[in-house]
Structure formats: C-alpha cells, structure tokens
Amino acid sequence: MRTGAQEPPYFITYSHHLEEPGNLEIEANSSFATQNPGNNYIAPWVEFEYGVKTWWTSEFYLDSQSTFNDSTAFTGVRFENRFRPLMTEHWINPVLYVEYEDITGADKAMIDVVGADAQSDYAVPNAEAQREKLHEVETKLILSGDPKGWNYSLNYIGEENLAHAPWEFGYALGLSRPLRLAVTPEPCNFCRENFLMGIEMYGGLGTASAFSLSRTSHYLAAIGAWQLPSGATFRVSPGFGLNGNSHTFVLRWSVSYEIEGFGRKLRNLF
Amino acid sequence: MPSTRLAVRFLVLSGLAATLAIAQSQRQLRIVSGPIAKAPVSVRNWKNPYEQQPAAIKAGEKLFRQHCAQCHGEDARGMGKAADLRSAPVQNATSGELVWFLRGGNPAKGMPSWSGLPLQRRWQIVTFLKSLPPAVRAQELPVHSEVTAHSSDDAAGSTGDSLLLGAPNRTCGGLVKME
Numbered sequence: 001m002r003t004g005a006q007e008p009p010y011f012i013t014y015s016h017h018l019e020e021p022g023n024l025e026i027e028a029n030s031s032f033a034t035q036n037p038g039n040n041y042i043a044p045w046v047e048f049e050y051g052v053k054t055w056w057t058s059e060f061y062l063d064s065q066s067t068f069n070d071s072t073a074f075t076g077v078r079f080e081n082r083f084r085p086l087m088t089e090h091w092i093n094p095v096l097y098v099e100y101e102d103i104t105g106a107d108k109a110m111i112d113v114v115g116a117d118a119q120s121d122y123a124v125p126n127a128e129a130q131r132e133k134l135h136e137v138e139t140k141l142i143l144s145g146d147p148k149g150w151n152y153s154l155n156y157i158g159e160e161n162l163a164h165a166p167w168e169f170g171y172a173l174g175l176s177r178p179l180r181l182a183v184t185p186e187p188c189n190f191c192r193e194n195f196l197m198g199i200e201m202y203g204g205l206g207t208a209s210a211f212s213l214s215r216t217s218h219y220l221a222a223i224g225a226w227q228l229p230s231g232a233t234f235r236v237s238p239g240f241g242l243n244g245n246s247h248t249f250v251l252r253w254s255v256s257y258e259i260e261g262f263g264r265k266l267r268n269l270f
Numbered sequence: 271m272p273s274t275r276l277a278v279r280f281l282v283l284s285g286l287a288a289t290l291a292i293a294q295s296q297r298q299l300r301i302v303s304g305p306i307a308k309a310p311v312s313v314r315n316w317k318n319p320y321e322q323q324p325a326a327i328k329a330g331e332k333l334f335r336q337h338c339a340q341c342h343g344e345d346a347r348g349m350g351k352a353a354d355l356r357s358a359p360v361q362n363a364t365s366g367e368l369v370w371f372l373r374g375g376n377p378a379k380g381m382p383s384w385s386g387l388p389l390q391r392r393w394q395i396v397t398f399l400k401s402l403p404p405a406v407r408a409q410e411l412p413v414h415s416e417v418t419a420h421s422s423d424d425a426a427g428s429t430g431d432s433l434l435l436g437a438p439n440r441t442c443g444g445l446v447k448m449e
Binding site: 007008015017018020021023037053084087088089092093145146148149151178181182183185186187229259261264270 | 325326328329332333336340350357373374375376378380381382383386387388389390392394
C-alpha cells in the first residue's frame, strides 16, 4: 500500500499540507493555453517533491514548452522550499514559501501569475524569448485551513527579478472538498471518496511601484482530482481568463505518483 | 574465581540493560503523554460516531494502511521513530483525544498533521486503533502518572480500555520519538 496524499487538488494554489517526511512525489504536468495574438502552446513540466521534515518540503521543477507553428524548448529549472513555522494546527495555518527560478523568457508553465503578466507576454517567438535569461526569487505567504472537510487556501505572492525590475505581486485562492468525507470499507478505485473537486482563482496585483489591478490578468478554474489507493493521482483543470489581458482558455492536467519512504530506501543503499 | 567474575559481569550488564530499557520506555511514555495531555478537556468526551462499528473498523484499517502503516508498521506496533499504537498511552487515551491529536499531529517531533483528512476519516482511523489488541501484557510496566492521570478514568468509562496498560513492546513506544 502507498501513503495516500492528503493534499488538495490545486494546480496553482498551495495549501498548508506538506509532503509527508521521507516521501517523494513525482508529478508530470501540462498546460495548454490559447494564445491571441500568436500560437497556442502546451507547456509540460515535471515536479519532484520531497518531504525533508514534517515542517519542511522541497521541490524541484524542470520546465519546457512547445508552441504550435514554432518550436519546442527546455525553459529552465525552479527550486522551492516550503516551511511551516507553527507546529500546532489552527483554523488558519501559515506556511512560508521561497523559490529560486532559473528560466528563460520562453517559460510558459504559468505556475503563477504576478505583476502585469498578460497574454501578450507569451506571443514572443521562442527563438527570441529563449535569449532572455531570468533569475528570480519568488516568495509566498500561504494561509490555509480545513473546516468541515473543505480546504480553503490563500496565497499572497511576491516575485523579484534579481537583475532588475521592482517586486511583482500576485494572489491565488483555492477551495476544494472530497466528494465523500468518510471512506467505504471495501477497497475501490471509483468510489466517491477518491475524487476531489474544487475551484481556484489567481492573478496579478501589479508591482511595488504600481500596486493595482490595472493591466493585470486573472483566471478562474475548476479542478477535479482522482486519487487512486495505489498512490497515483490524476488531475485536470479547465480554466478561463477573466479579462482581456488573460488567455481565453487554459487547460491543465497532471499525473503524479508518490513513493513512500523514498528517503529511507535511499539511505539503505549506502 | 573466574566464574564468579563472569556472573558478576552478567548481573551488572543485565541490570544495566534492564535500567536502560525501563528508562527508554518511561521517556517514550512522557513524550507520548505530552501532546495528548494538552488536549482540551472538552475533547476527552467527544463521542465517536462510529464506535465499535465493524464497517468503520474495516474502513479505518483501509485508511490506516494508506496513511499510517508506512511509519507505524502494518501491524501498528511501531517502526523506526514511530510509536506502537497498541501501547498504553494510545489505548488509554479517549477516542476524542486521539481524533484531536491526529488533527494537529506533533510536527516538531515527526508526526504530521492529518487535518487534511476529513473528521469522519479520522474517526474511522481511531475506531480501528481502538479495535487493536493491546501490547504484550507480560511486560507490563508501571505507567507514568501523568499519562494515566486523566485518561484511564475516561477510557474505563467509555471503552473499558483501562485494562490495556501494556507497556510499549519495542523501542518506538511513543506516538513519536525524539529525533
């Protein structure tokens, strides 16, 4: 048996639930987005999420994208850490997030939206966008709770390009719930208890010099997840842009697998 | 006499080993007693909606294998840093205290918070834990007073678990051990 994840099904929003210590989750994600002007694209990325401690989770990303009628490109790496400062559970629980990104201007994973990020930023041809190197630090304040079987999560995002530019800000909000709160006694794959549904909303909040909703983009997405007892999880999320600066349609999907006791198994090799 | 010296050495080593074992058990019991002793008074008498229901025990076992067995072992007797869930501190705690403890865990000592599991699932896990046979009674040790001060009466009143005063039967006798 595998350890069942208890994470909510969000793609963009983080909750206060961290990876169980010693477990490694490998996740293959993709985003498809319509692009106007320009060409639609698919941006696949792979995540490796490891529970270092009960209060500390590390994650490593490999990003890529393929733009229709253009090219396919590897667009960089991300390394993030999440820390839980409080060791007790409250109705709302903070988690601190720090990420370093070494990506190019062609990165289209759109794992978060900050500042005045807009659809037009993604219209630049890959050859040109790949020349722009971005070294960024992203921080998040994650606030989350689990009342009555629901999870609600609020993220406040601050991102700084280390080379230039002021801080850019963004937000993500999520709400989710399993379709059934108690589990059935028999093993099953298609029981309602294995399915989670939710919604999330995310967007930019401008920059340190222009903190406003002007020229920002915003999205609303539905999320569905199917958690198999074997440790695999499938997720899908159709999302829609809420204003003219946003992509009209964004479809995300992922498959993940959790390896229980990965750290212990690794240590046993040596 | 060589045989006398050997006997003395054997006795000393045996005594030392027994003392260390008792000290370890007592330390684990104190570690266990900490989080549960902090449970608000109100949670002690929370009624388990699934108490002793066979379907809930089976569902709880399924959840236990998905979420808990990795650390606590398939037989719940503890493994590595994780506790023996048949031990007195667990079995003497009320169902309300256990479901409350599962929500917050003890992250500082390695026990994750399980607040992401809906309350109904935590009750199912507790129902399964309360159905487990107790730890080995032949090695019963006196239980630290702070462990049982509040829990044994509650347990006796609700589930009769005050009989389950077996000591942890392996090194991971607490809910979590010190790292």
